[in-house]
Amino acid sequence: QVQLAESGGGLVQAGGSLRLSCTASGNIFTPNRMGWYRQAPGKQRELVATITTGGNTNYADSVKGRCTISRDNAKNTVYLQMNSLKPEDTAVYYCNNIATTLGYTYWGQGTQVTVSS
16 A cells, blocks of 8 residues: 655645645555645546656646756655746646556545635
């Protein structure tokens, strides 16, 4: 099992910034892909950004140019730097870890991000 502990959510005004962190612990498989997904009220969970063990990244079109995902493999931690935040970025943000060879998928409990206009 892999446990994912998220932090960094909160309330911010439009145009502001937040940095989310997620640290994985437990039986961590490599290679893996870690990332962030979000779910707004009444909407489906959607991709925000992912990053592989090797550093390959993928972003949703809605956050390209405003968000940067990074990771510290030694700390088993992934970060999401979010800038120029918009009210439509308001959602619960979930950390995700996928063991890419075995297909095991793990989710964090989520952290709330609220952007006021």
